């Protein structure tokens with residue numbers, strides 16, 4: 001059984017300067033059995049870091065239209081059944097279960113604020129300005145805000161494939177993004193700047209090793225990486241090889257669309 005004290009000791013060992021904001025991705029199950037569950041882990045984070053942000057994404061608001069722009073990593077007209085189950089985004093909507101129990105516990109915290117993006121919202125405490133910097137056109141502005149405030153990303157029991165901040169590196173490096181659509185109170189809205197697939201981000205782990213602080217709690221690995229340095233590294237890698245960090249699945253609609261686009265760009269340059 002992992003205690004509040006065990007987690008406090010572990011997260012403190014990361015030695016992140018007080019007042020630096022953090023974006024946290026975590027999975028409770030990686031730690032085994034935590035006494036008090038998600039509330040305990042969130043309590044530890046808030047006791048150590050006064051400014052904490054987490055993803056509060058809501059994929060069930062998404063709609064697949066009949067037609068749309070080409071090379072968008074999406075099969076148009078294939079979503080009829082899913083579209084019927086789609087829900088209108090509301091600020092009180094629970095976060096997608098993929099984000100984990102701690103992210104949902106954060107969203108429900110009485111002191112937490114949540115941004116308004118109908119698919120890619122974030123929630124947090126002490127990060128109000130970061131959250132309000134987000135627009136429909138700039139879904140990852142809250143991460144950019146944290147980066148400019150010398151913030152850190154913490155991966156607690158999860159790997160780089162859930163490290164949302166790498167999507168900002170893709171954006172800053174000029175990589176193609178996608179358009180998705182979401183149900184809102186004012187109808188279906190178009191959401192540009194939707195990111196590619198993140199399954200290949202695990203390839204960045206070795207590159208980030210020299211920047212990463214690592215501790216273990218009950219066998220679970222907790223990593224902390226400074227956002228600005230991570231972004232510089234990620235951007236450099238993508239600029240050098242426009243197909244870097246894509247996944248290796250046989251068929252991946254978004255990675256395939258990026259491969260096609262970068263191939264076309266190469267031919268155009270020649």
Ligand SMILES: [Zn+2]
Nearest residue numbers: 197247252255
């Ligand atoms: Zn992929």
